[in-house]
Each structure stands twice: as structure tokens, then as C-alpha cells.
Amino acid sequence: MKSKEATTKRIVDAALSAFAEKGVHQVTVRAIAKRAGISTTRMYRFFPGKEELLVAVVADKLTEMTDGLREHLQGIVGTANKLRKCTWFILHFFESCPEFASLMFVANPLQIWGRPPRGGPAAEQARILAEIVQEGQLAGEVRPDINIKQLRDLYFGGLQRLTYLWLARGMPNKLTDAADGFTKLVFDGIKQPEGAVLKCPFLEWLEATKGPTAQPEVDHGVEVR
Amino acid sequence: MKSKEATTKRIVDAALSAFAEKGVHQVTVRAIAKRAGISTTRMYRFFPGKEELLVAVVADKLTEMTDGLREHLQGIVGTANKLRKCTWFILHFFESCPEFASLMFVANPLQIWGRPPRGGPAAEQARILAEIVQEGQLAGEVRPDINIKQLRDLYFGGLQRLTYLWLARGMPNKLTDAADGFTKLVFDGIKQPEGAVLKCPFLEWLEATKGPTAQPEVDHGVEVR
Amino acid sequence: MKSKEATTKRIVDAALSAFAEKGVHQVTVRAIAKRAGISTTRMYRFFPGKEELLVAVVADKLTEMTDGLREHLQGIVGTANKLRKCTWFILHFFESCPEFASLMFVANPLQIWGRPPRGGPAAEQARILAEIVQEGQLAGEVRPDINIKQLRDLYFGGLQRLTYLWLARGMPNKLTDAADGFTKLVFDGIKQPEGAVLKCPFLEWLEATKGPTAQPEVDHGVEVR
Amino acid sequence: MKSKEATTKRIVDAALSAFAEKGVHQVTVRAIAKRAGISTTRMYRFFPGKEELLVAVVADKLTEMTDGLREHLQGIVGTANKLRKCTWFILHFFESCPEFASLMFVANPLQIWGRPPRGGPAAEQARILAEIVQEGQLAGEVRPDINIKQLRDLYFGGLQRLTYLWLARGMPNKLTDAADGFTKLVFDGIKQPEGAVLKCPFLEWLEATKGPTAQPEVDHGVEVR
């Protein structure tokens, strides 16, 4: 017999691909059950209804995504590097599971979500970003006047749009190719312009008598390799 | 008698509010017709079907929005000012017609749009932004290495998310309140960092002995706080 | 202005072709009016409804058919000849106006007719056949024990089926080609078997000594080949 | 529990009577389901649509009819007898199930059938008639020059019309009453006129010296009992 967990996974997988393929409204519960290889009735033992199934599917993937994100960020030093990794991971995740991306941004009538849950995995991702930025501010790499909430909208909104258009255009290239440019654009907007001070002739002269500054990757952000 | 145009408008308005209120799928054609004060059958004389009606509704508002945007931008000088106006107008438009915003970002299964039409009003808005930025680059206000397409995703994606969350949270405050901060965040990321020179104490002192600079956009501009 | 009669005819013609083409149920009143080049409303001045229009269309053609049949039968002598002419004319009429045939036997849900009107043109045709047969009986050409009502069913039913199959098969050949054979089959069944006497060897010998009989209708009649 | 077959039968029966009663177009799917005592949805598990149901209903009855016809013909000797039985059975079948007759000839827009299927039960009946006639030709009871296809049209067309008028007139008498007369009419038209030789005075005289001939049923066909 198939264990409960295995069956649950089969259902979720089936639902994900079905939802992404046809669109949430066009998929019948029967079709999902058939894809999962079980009877309709049995599926109701696992999920109380279609909507709950949808929520579960997305939550499942989203959790996987958030967990992966946290893991990938471990050990990375420097705001710009963290941000770049973050961007890359998110785009990579969508790229490797376009069904999920499609479900999130295309097939899914967002209304189903209603107000996004405060403590869910999506909020968790927002928190991760906030942490990165705040740490950057403490480290003097990010300007202290950056409004984190606004940045969040900009960042996630931009990623979402990037992914959506990539899908809409038929996934023509590697989505991750956009990661560096995107990150640089964002980081340029928030980084501490200390380098700017260097452009002051007076200070430059002052610096010149001291020696070069360290941490090039901090100074120039994402464009550094 | 009701002129054809008036009736069309009544239908479109009714459809817009109905779609936004209940969600596209939950609204029956009958309900829209009833809201518009006409019979179902008659409505089919104006629009061949529900989907076409939805498309018409959005296209209608989107065109209105784009036209308004172009008009409001007339006579404005300076990239930052233009950008700020652009942001403000878009947020203002959504704020003054939350039904439309809802339809665009919440109620509307994006799938209907499929690949966004190349020449439609949405593309027009992207073009407007590109023009602003390019002019800024020519004027030396915007860094020449800015990738406009990426900026576009960031900008519109951010605005979309901003609006979406504002709706999802129940329209708690004035959406336009976020305009300045949002614009600043974006502009900071793309502006030519000449102003940095002003931060050099030596130059600042130099300036102070001369008098105020003639930079009207600086007075109201986002970069000044 | 178009005279009332002309307009009526235009409507009837339009209805006939439309009914035959799409089937009575698939044709909208609007479509008929458009075909006739008048407004729907105006059409209702001429016919109180779709059903009445259908009845009128068929009655019109049927009358034309019956009139033509009577005319064509004039001056013809001999039961077999009359019968042959009758068959030929009916098949010819259907052949030259397949729309009508289609309407009668295929497109038209017969239920509309309900009980066929006693005195209508259809009944008139039955009467014509009865006259032919009765005259034949008086003339000794047709057996006196023939039940005319049964013959009528056989004759018209056969013609109807002949025409129906011709239509269903896509009007492959000339429908009138079947006229002679059909008539012969019927006439053989009802004729007074006087010719049988000729098969008596004694009488044949008797005849042979006399010369040919003067029976023109026998020469061209169906029973002779 | 209701077996699948039983439910199917209930549906078909309900559909038959409903179609016949109101006419195919006037009957709603719901009404049929209600008559059958099941839900509309369930009915769609048995038949994919209204049209398929109609086809099934007719095919069902037609098969029953054809099977019965073959069975009833077994063991009958003599073309006239077979023909009489055939006529009687067909009329009897319609008489005992006027709903079916009504559906076939009245309520049913023939268009649904389109071109009658080559191998279906209707074609089978035509084949049965052809066999009877051909055997009659081999046995010398039927004239060899009879065109079987034409005869078929005459025969079935006549029966159809007979039944149609019987229905249209409100089923006033026994339909089978017409069977003998109808058969005789047809058979008279196709039988081998050997008896004609007996009408030759010479042969009659010859016969008279011998005694009466046997096999009266061959001589006089259907009127013999």
C-alpha cells in the first residue's frame, strides 16, 4: 500500500501540474484524482476541497522554496552577495519548476488568496530580504534611510514581473540570466554611496595619503565577480 | 433614448464593478446586465461574450489611464520629476478606481491575457517609462549603463505589488503616499551620482560661498529630503 | 415600393431556401428576414409567426405543384400514360426544386403538420390520382377490385421515399430516371390483365392472323418496352 | 440496486415516450431524466448528449423490430405468405408501439439521420425484403424483371405512409387491418402471372376436362388463407 505521505505527495504533484497546465478553473477534481491515480472520493480524505488543495499545493512549494532559500544563503558574506544569491535562487526555483511559477503568476486567480497570510512562507521570504537589508544597514553597506517595506515591494514585484513575462513569452531563455543585472539595479539603489565621497577631490587627496580601501565587492556590489 | 455609446459605457462600468467585486468567474452575465439596467440579450448585442466584455473593460480603463499619464507628464522637466509624476499618476489612478486595480491584479486571472499584446496600452506605458529614462540618460541625469528593460520590470512590478498589497490589506491608507518613497528608491538606483560631489565637504563649503544652485528639480525632487 | 405580393413572394422564397438549407429549427426568423431584405418586424406583418410562415411556404409550393400536375395531365389518354406523366411530373418537380423536397421530407419535423388538412393541395393530389385510377377502372384498364386508398399510400409513399433517398444520397443522378420503372411497377399491380389473354396460344394465333391492334397508349405504355 | 442495464433501459424507454409525446425538440433533457427517475447528471453518464440518446432510442427499437421480423418469418413458405407476414409484422410493431412510430415518422426530424447508415437495422429490413423477393423469383412466383430496389421504395414508403396517416388521424382503427390489402396490392404487381394462362379460353377448356388445379395460394396470392 502507498503510505499516506506518498499519496499526499502524488496528489499535490498531480494538482500542481494540472493547475499549471489548464488553469485552476479549468481543472476538474476528477482529473486531478485521475492524474494522481486514486479515486475522487479518496482524494477528499486528504483534502477537504479543491480550494484547500490549491492552497496546499502552493504552500507546499512555497515552503520548499523558502527552505531552499535559507539554506542557500548560509555562509554568504556581504549584502550584495547575499542579495545576488537571493535573486538567483528565486529565479532558479521558478525556472526549474515553471508549473509552480505559472500557478503563482498566471493560472491562479489571486483572489483565492485574499489577503496574504501574515506568517506564511511568502512572509518568511519577505523577512529574509528584510534581514539581509538590515544587516547591510548595520554594516554600513546599505543606506540607513532605505524603507525596507518599499524595497520589498520593488524587489519581489520586480521578480514576479520578470518571471511572469518570461512565462508569457514562452520561456525563451534562461531566467537566471537576468539575476545579476536585476540585483545590481536594486543594490545600486540602496547601497551606501561611500565611494561617492571618494570622488570629493579633497577627500580623495586625503585618502591617497593613506592607502587603498579594502572590500572591493562591497563597494561595487553585484558587478564584482 | 439611451444612445449606443451611453449604453456601452453603462455596461462597461457595470462589468468593471461587478468583476472587481465578486471576481470574474463568480459574476454571471445576467448580473452584469442587471447592474447595467438592460436585459441579458441586449448586452450580447454590444459584446459577443463574457470574455470579450472583460477584455473591453480592461482595455477601456487602460487606455484612459495611458492617455491620462501622457497628459499629466506634459511640461514636466527633469527625470526625477517625470518619474515622480509617473509614479504618482499610476498610483493615483488605481486609488481613484480600486475596482480597476482589483480587476487587474486580483480578480483577473492573468491567463486571459495570455501573452500581453505588443502594441496595447500596457506596452504604451512601458514605452513612456523608457522615454523618460532615455531622456534622462541623454541629459546626464541617469546612468548610461541602466538596462531599461530590467528597470521596467522593477518599476512596474513594484507598482503592481504595491497596489496589490494595498488592496489586499483593505486600502488602509492613501496609496499615493507611497509615491515619493517609491520613486526615490528607484531613482536612487539609476541616477548619475554627480550629486555625490556635493557631499564632499570641500565642495560644499565652496558652494556655500557662492549661493544656491539653480536646480528647480532639486527643490521638489525626490533626491532631496 | 415593393408591392405586397412581391414582398410576400420574396419572404416565401427566402424562407424556403433558408429552411431547406439549415433545417427549420436552425433558421432564425431574423435570418429569413435578412435574406428577404426586410426587417424582422416587417415580416411579422406578413406572417404571424415562424410556424405560419413554414406552413405558407409549403402550401405555396404544394399548390404550384398541384396546379402544374393538373395542367400537365391535360390531354393525356390512357391510364398508364396518365400515371407515368403523374409520376414523372412529381419527381421532376422535386428534382427542379430540391429545397422544397428537402423541406418536405428531410428538414421539416412533420409534427408541425399535425394532421394533414383535408382539403389542401396534398389532398388534391390524392384526388387526382384517384380520378386517374377510377377512370382506368371504368375504361377496363384497371382492375375493379383495386382499393384506391391503399394504392394512394403505396404510390405517394413510394414517391416520397424515392425522393428522400435521392436527397439523402446527395442527388447523385436524375430523379426522373426512376419515373418509368416506378410507374410500371405500380401499374403492373393494378392493371386489368387483359394482355394475359394474349398469352393464350389460341388467341395469339388468332391475333397473328389479324395484324397489330390499334392501341397507341400500349405502344408507349410502361408495360411495353 | 439498479443494474447498469436496467437504468439504461429505463432511460431509453423514458426518452422514447417523451420524444414521441412532445416531439424531439420540445423535450428537455431534464424531463427525460425525471421520467426515468434519475438525475440529469447521471443520465449524461449513460448517454453523452441528447442527440446520441435519440439515436440510441431509435436504434434500439429498430433492432428489436428487425430481430422480431426475422423470427416471425421463420418457417413460412411461399412468397405471398412471407410478404403478408412481413407487412403484418411491421404494422403490428408500429401499432403496438405507437411512440416508436411517432418518433420515426412524425416527431423525428429526419435530418438527424442524415444519410441512412448502410449496415444498420433499417438496411437489414431492406435486405430481408430483397431476400423474400429474390427467393420468389427463383421459385417462379415473382416476375424476374422486378427491380428490387424500386419495389423496396414502394413497399417501405407505402408502409411508412400508411402508418403516418394512421397516426395523424389519431389511430382510429387497427393498423394491421390494412396489412392484407396492402400486401395483395404489392404482390399483384410483382407476381408471375401464370394464372393468366388459365384465362385463355382454350386452356380453360382444357383444364375443365381435367379437374381443378391445386395450390390455390400460389394462384391467387395473398387473398388466400
Add this chain to the structure above:
DNA sequence: TATGAATGAGTATTCATTCAT
């Protein structure tokens, strides 16, 4: 006479969900 505007009533078909076994 002539018509465009306007409509009410009608229907096949689907699907999430429940229940008896």
C-alpha cells in the same frame, strides 16, 4: 409603412461533493 431597440423565457451541459457499499 417600416424599423431598430429591447426582452423574457428557455436549456444543454458541467462539476464539486456526498454516500452506500
Add this chain to the structure above:
DNA sequence: CATGAATGAATACTCATTCAT
């Protein structure tokens, strides 16, 4: 645990017909 049987409620779209002008 597992399922086939069964359903009620829901909806886009059509069309014959009327009426105000």
C-alpha cells in the same frame, strides 16, 4: 481503506416576438 454511483445547483447564450418611434 477505497470506490462507483449519484446529484443539485449553477450559467452562458439564443431567439421568437413586441413596441416605441
